[in-house]
Amino acid sequence: MRVITGTARGRRLKELPGLETRPTTDKVKESVFNIVQFDVEGRRVLDLFGGTGQLGIEALSRGAERAVFVDLRKEAAAVIRENLAHCGFTERAQVVQGDYLAYLSGCRETFGLVFLDPPYGTGLLEKSLSTIAAIDIVAGNGIIVCESAAESALPELAAPYEKGREYRYGRIKIGLYRRTV
Numbered sequence: 476m477r478v479i480t481g482t483a484r485g486r487r488l489k490e491l492p493g494l495e496t497r498p499t500t501d502k503v504k505e506s507v508f509n510i511v512q513f514d515v516e517g518r519r520v521l522d523l524f525g526g527t528g529q530l531g532i533e534a535l536s537r538g539a540e541r542a543v544f545v546d547l548r549k550e551a552a553a554v555i556r557e558n559l560a561h562c563g564f565t566e567r568a569q570v571v572q573g574d575y576l577a578y579l580s581g582c583r584e585t586f587g588l589v590f591l592d593p594p595y596g597t598g599l600l601e602k603s604l605s606t607i608a609a610i611d612i613v614a615g616n617g618i619i620v621c622e623s624a625a626e627s628a629l630p631e632l633a634a635p636y637e638k639g640r641e642y643r644y645g646r647i648k649i650g651l652y653r654r655t656v
Contacts, residue, residue, distance in 0.1 A: 507620055508533060520539045525555050589620065604630060608636050615655075616653065616656075621649065637652065639653055
């Protein structure tokens, strides 16, 4: 696992041991950033189920202003901090070790780009999407990028959120939502 491009290009990122974390493959990550390439620079990013932090770190490498990483596991938060330090992004990032709903409930800022890559088949994706839409933490013209199993159905969200295209990469699906105003 490495940073694909930008100021930290080529840096190898530390991974979490075991099978509890399913890192986004480099192929899928590259495809995601090809899709949102013009919507990264200068934006605040939320990597809600951070894991290793690779999606938020890639965004920082490509010019995102700031990133917040949230993960429940202490080990994941430690790996994210190590990866941020390795890439030189500690000053532009915040790592929250805690529950995603608790973070969202107390969130007082908006984000231009949100990454949601929770464990598949747990209902966390749907719950986090509905919570994000309800508390409205996505900035105008902001994007939510969801990674899920290819067979899962992504829900519709109420206005001002619009469900966009879905992209399939083998057993993985990337779905996009955009806040229209």
